[in-house]
Amino acid sequence: MKIKFNPNLDFQRDAINSVTRVFEGQEEGNSRFTVSGIPETEFQLQEIGVGNRLKLLEEDILKNIQSIQIENGLRPDEILKSLDFTIEMETGTGKTYVYLRSMFELHEKYGFSKFIIVVPSVAIREGVYKSLQMTKEHFSQIYDNTPYDYFIYDSDDLPKVRQFATSQHIQIMVINIDAFRRSFTNPELEKKANIIHRSHDRMNGQKPIEYIQSTNPIVIIDEPQSVDTTNKSTKAIESLNPLCTYRYSATHIDKYHMLYRLDSVDAYERKLVKQIEVAGIQVDDAHNKAFIEVHDVSNKKGSPEATISFDQFKDGKVKRVKRRVSQGADLFEYSGGREVYDGYIISEIYAEKGNEFVKFGTDIYVKKGETIGGVDEDTLKRLQIRKTIDEHLDKELRLRPRGIKVLSLFFIDRVANYRQYDEDGNQLNGKYAKMFEEEYKKAISSPKYSQLFEGVDKDTIAERVHDGYFSIDTKGRGNSKVEYFKDTSGTTQADGDAYNLIMKDKEKLLDLDTKLKFIFSHSTLREGWDNPNVFQICTLNETNSTIKKRQEIGRGLRIAVDQDGERVYGFDVNTLTVMANESYENFAKELQKEIEKEEGIKFGVVEEHSFAGIPVLDESGESKNLGVEQSAKIYEHFIEQDYIDKRGKIQDKLRLDIKSDVVNVPEEVKEQKAQITSLLRKLAGKLNIKNADDKREVKLNKQVLLDEDFKQLWDKIKYKTTYRVDFDSEKLIENCAKALRDQLRVSKARFRYETSKLAMDRGGVHAGDPNQQVQTYDATDFPLPDILTILQDETQLTRKSIAKMLMDSGRLSSFTNNPQKFIEQALDIIKSEMRMVIVDGIKYQKIGDDHFYAQELFESEELFGYLDKNMIKAKKSVHDHVVYDSDIERNFAQAFEENDGVNLYAKLPAWFKVDTPLGSYNPDWAVVYENNGDKKLYFVVETKGSLFSDALRATEKAKIDCGREHFKALESGVAYEVADDFDRFLDVVEE
The missing domain is CATH 3.40.1350 (Trna Endonuclease; Chain: A, domain 1)
Incomplete structure (x- = not known):
């Protein structure tokens, strides 16, 4: 099975044309230069190198850039600062395909033939190389078998660099930034430089970088926000002597000359990526243990402080609160006198970076980011695994008949949680692998999924549907070598082996005959690998996930493919379920913040150039753009109409006029009113507002x-x-006992599983109405509080009266189910009955x-x-x-x-x-x-x-x-x- 590529996707063609049109007017051709031959021979042999040549004037390039920007709805640049260009494309929309094909287009139009792809990591390097392999047949068909070579730069294979410089065919070099970031001009430090910057005998005494510089390569930077991280990186890129530099990413930091933008909102609205469904597991009514979470530790003022969360009893209810605390703080007092916090006095706050913790009493340590006293962590992770399996199987039922293989991806932060070893080096299942197999066997026993497992050995299938992809460490055991999985940073050579294995299996994983469906990988695998048929992503970190939400969802945004390798479009198929460690509302809110920060999207904002790209007909009937000047006039008109504020923020008045289709536009653009309104509708977002007017x-x-x-x-x-009151205490006890008997409903703590589909528009990221499933959390490992004392303190009734109410109610057996919930409900009921009895005897004066x-x-x-x-x-x-x-x-x-x-x-x-x-x-x-x-x-x-x-x-x-x-x-x-x-x-x- 091979993934097929569609050469006619309009958004990809637009991106490619935006790249190539920069040099419109450039003559086709290339430059020639002399490559040093081999000395000490009778004849001085010389080779002719072939490089890129640019003859276009800067003012012509600037005009081209401005024209491209206006057509693409971008703010046009006033001056040409450099030949650095930005292309922004949302993850999953094919940016690698776009820049690979752009190379062929640049060669076909202008004769450019030397290209270098700079990547930040091993993972992305392997991903790019796999894409070059997968697209070889596709590009050969489109470009009439135009010859080209591609390779990964290897300091042990320097002849490839000479070939890069001398070949007349298209040459594509893929190189990691770390392979040429270290360069030293001091001869005494030269040995510390990357080999590419050192003189070498195999290069006739020249430096490999000099061969590259002579070609004036076109440099393409994949994920520049991870490449251009230091001044050294910037200088390293400059050392390649590029003709120009194109930067491709979904999340740029430095924008340079922006040529094309397909952001996350565009991609979602055009259904070019999967719809995101957030699934979260919340715990209700579990306040029976001393819960503590350490959010932050600091020592800014010389006195260490910590921000923690704990449960506080106030006004008859337990609520989780967050506050700043210092050494000596007593959580028994802060919690409102809850017995479970007795002895939880902060004895030390340790603020050393990377090792922050808060110590309670003599032996309880809670590190920054950790939680104690909540729901048992393994119980929660087991439920996450089970729900991921359920989501997976539900999608299999729908999608397998359409020839679509469903994959699920688990991120973990410790390999040992998935794979362990005995003394002889034999592999053993870690706790997550055990949980998975146990829950998978339970899930597939449901009659609901029987058609998926006809003729399958259900006793062994659980072992065959999952595997782990991790870095490998080979260690000696006697006379044998044993391969161990290990934790790594994500940037080492050992990681390269793991990523390579995943990349080689990329298409094999899509085959319905391949049993592997559930992939466990190290949490550092955040970019560089993805598969179009990942439909579930679950992060099983021992603490809250530190992976950014955009990185997390990015592994599964690509549109799915069927068994013929064809893309299958539509949200009815393409929904990515993200098992989040938080509520869906918070996930949506934080995702919007990340998009605003990383993409620079201003939700609900009109900009001066927003209307510049709207097409109009001139006096001769030719099509042109409305232009920046006219767009700015519309912008000022909207400020005068109180449609937007001075920063461009859309006001409710405009939303209402959009809804009623009565937007007031300047007289000279009346004919473009429909297009202007359509654009505004995208920017305005939801319209369910009150009329501010x-x-x-x-x-x-x-x-x-x-x-x-x-x-x-x-x-x-x-x-x-x-007022004063007079009441009958016996009647109160009788009424309270009856009300407790009739109204008290104390369930055990519950897991609440919620899923909500996210929608994205120019107004923001919105979570839809949730679907809920509830499951009991059967926990009994908590102390029983002194219920009589608590109820006495809250009601001011005697212990004897309270004891009689509880005994007469016949409901005391429910107390052990969920003590805190019992106390809260009993308080509500008793106080309500007290008020009723008091009112009966009330006298006002x-x-x-x-x-x-x-x-x-x-x-x-x-x-x-x-x-x-x-x-x-x-x-x-x-x-x-x-x-x-x-x-x-x-x-x-x-x-x-x-x-x-x-x-x-x-x-x-x-x-x-x-x-x-x-x-x-x-x-x-x-x-x-x-x-x-x-x-x-x-x-x-x-x-x-x-x-x-x-x-x-x-x-x-x-x-x-x-x-x-x-x-x-x-x-x-x-x-x-x-x-x-x-x-x-x-x-x-x-x-």
């Missing part, structure tokens, strides 16, 4: 506020009260004439609402608009305005509160009613959807009861009433 500040209606009727109303209701809400408070209040959303105009109210919270309140406000009997009314402000044992209570309305000159009536009205007690929540009913007692205690002649519609209120008025 409808936002209004609610102002006081002074005429009502100063009216004598309102003053009399306010004088009747403005006073504050206090007016505090005195000096304690009241001043009428002047209305003048200091700021109130806002949205027209046609949550506010209506008012004439009888103390405000010129009424801001309502529900349809019932809106209907009441409308009726107050329309009924002749209502003199005036007020929606009582949030600061008007009645104290109750259940928290403060804010009634809805104050009303003055007078019908046909009759006596004036004063009301406080609470509006509810139902008047039936059974339909009201217990706390709502209790607060209403307290409100009634409060206004009764004022003895001011104000009637407190509850109504579900205005007619019901009129019935009360009639009474």
